[in-house]
Amino acid sequence: MHRLTLPDKSVKEVAQGSTYxxxxxxxxxxxxxxxxxxxxxxxxxxxxxxxxxxxxNIxxxxxxxxxGWETFQHSAAHLLGMAVQNLYKNANLTVGPVIENGPGFFYYDIxxxxxxxxPEDFPKIEAEMEKIVKADHHVWRKVVPKKEAIETFQKLGEKYKIEIIGGIPSExxxxxxxxxxxxxxxGPHVPNSGVLKSFKLTAISGAYWKADKDNAMLTRIYGVAFPTKKELDAYLFQIEEAKKRDHRKIGKEMDLFSFQKEGPGFPFWHPKGTILWxxxxxxxxxxxxxRGYQEIKTPAVLSSELWKKSGHWDNFHENMYFTDIDEEDYALKPMNCPxxxxxYKHHLHSYRELPLRFAEFGSVHRHELHGxxxxxxxxxxxxxxxSHIYAPLDHLESEVMDIIDFTFTVYKKFGFSEFKTFIATRPEKSQGKDEDWEFATNTLKQSLEKKG
Structure with missing residues (x-):
């Protein structure tokens, strides 16, 4: 017998061989x-x-x-993958993750x-998905050695799956x-396809395999899934209402800004839009x-030596634009910090000058993939x-509190009275001492907790 403890602390005994x-x-x-x-x-x-x-504990x-929501959406991605391969026999699947922000809750790159x-093919694909749901297939799981998995997918011509398997560290x-x-x-996945009753394919776009422009261009199909049609219909109604307020639609109708083929991804601000800006x-x-900030302006183009010293060269290189000046490497700034x-370091500062608060409306450029x-x-x-603030460590908490107040003031000015706050901690790619990161992170947490 095994003992499973529920959230209410009650304990249930389960016979050997039982499933969840x-x-x-x-x-x-x-x-x-x-x-x-x-x-x-x-x-x-x-x-x-x-x-x-x-x-x-269970x-x-x-x-x-x-x-549970993520399990449901990821299972819907598999539903999409199965339907696609039923209809398009040569289609190769790559990855089908769950997303929170985008034109869908899941997608599959194919x-x-x-x-x-x-999009004209969506009804055909959705009809095939409905057949799979009505068949109410049991969702099965099998664990196999990597070698066997590679051989299996080789027989199917699934080159992307083989590449993915090669990168998995376990045997x-x-x-x-x-x-x-x-x-x-x-995994995990829902127990059977029949629970995926209500879904909708929502968008399609192109995406490079592994986000590398030197790799194959794939077709990314987005979708959403709900347990009931009522929930799906309510979501689709919200999306249609949101489209009426889409900033791209409003920008065009009010002649605020545009994007041109001569500069994809680079906004052109028209006279009315510039007034608003x-x-x-x-x-x-x-x-x-x-709040005591002093405004500054820094150059748009700076030497590669600065970006190497700041860490941007190593950690942000693929998102930067470069040029050559007098046979030396330069880059358009992707950030204002350096x-x-x-x-700040142009001359010495007395502790009596601190904290120093600098503000900059800096034009930055980042290379984003077209998709x-x-x-x-x-x-x-x-x-x-x-904003960049130079302050003694014993001023850090009060400065962070002031920044939070500043942020909340601006949000509320524009009508955002209810919002969620998340802490962004140390990224995988970073510089600096561990103890400095720990101190800064703890200070940020304490400041947010005090703000409730």
């Missing part, structure tokens, strides 16, 4: 039609079909939990091997399938003045209203 679905049907029958997966000991998410192998995941697929990989169709995947800058400038630091450009939300050139 068996457990739910016996002990939690009110969840049997809602359960999508289980989470063990707070981290390990498993399919309902997996066998209970040890004592554990949570039943439904669509209302984030992890190499159609020359076949042209457009075994898992395969998920419905009927005779299967795909390489970590200047009004926003004037407001922010006045708020900066109230230039501001040069102003991710999106109106003014994702561009290759934009103005960053940056």
């Amino acid at each position: 679905r068996d457990f739910i049907e016996k002990e939690l029958p009110f969840l049997k039609n809602k359960a999508l997966a289980v989470r063990l000991n707070g981290t390990d998410i498993q399919d309902l079909s997996r066998t209970v192998e040890a004592d554990a 949570e039943v995941l439904t669509y209302s939990e984030k992890a 190499d159609f091997q020359g076949a042209i697929v457009t 075994e990989v898992s395969i998920y399938g419905m009927g005779e169709w299967f795909d390489l995947c970590r 200047n009004s926003l800058a004037d407001y922010l400038r006045s708020e900066c003045n109230k 230039g501001c630091s040069l102003i 991710v450009l999106h109106g003014l939300f994702r561009v290759r050139a934009f103005t960053q209203d940056d």
